[in-house]
Amino acid sequence: MLSILLAFMGLVNLLLLVTLGKQWNSLGKLGRITLAGVVFVFMPSAWGLAVVVDGINSMKQVEFCDSCHVMGSYAHSLKVDDQESLPAIHFQNNWVSQKTGCYDCHTEYSMFGGVKAKMNGLKHVWVNFVTGPPEKIELYSPYANRDCLKCHGPSKKFQLGEDHEDDMADILSGELSCLECHDTGHVLEK
């Protein structure tokens, strides 16, 4: 729906451009500069920014990640019938968005996490289409606890869990990884 609206706005900008071109001689100096300002500066800046933001948002979708062949098995692992697999149970129980599951878990929970994810995404495009993907795909750094705790941290189940109580300080500081105990990641097809 938003795409249609943005396309319509682009069309309006095009129509204004054509009108400006056709009426150029009949407009006064001030009229030309003003209309050209709307057509060349105001409309494209607002519209262009909205299109880019919409594009960036659509890159958060699981199907976008899945559009690279190498990610296919990871996207498929979200739907496997395995109640031990953390990605699968998070995805299938709607604990993360069904639309943006990859982005929800694999974007650092920090001020520039989204920017870093986009920069890594550009690197991934280069690797996927130019140098070729590595044989074994690994995270850049060990999965950070804060990316689990952004959701689980405030939950009573986590805070009052007997297993967590003794190690709470280490978990919160990141010294003890969540994956030490909850270690079932993506279940990939062989």
Next chain:
Amino acid sequence: MFKDMPPIMKKASYALLIGILMLGLSLFVSGPIPYILTMSIGGAGLGLALLLYLIVFFREMKN
């Protein structure tokens, strides 16, 4: 379409036309390569159009 315009505005208009069409196209494509291509060509078109318009604008202001 833009025949009455001065040459520099004509160039700016074509750059804007290409920019709008390519960015418009980016709304309907999927996959990383089409996104990057349409967005970068579209963004370059809009940027060039803006630059050329600003040149004309400051020239007009001078006169």
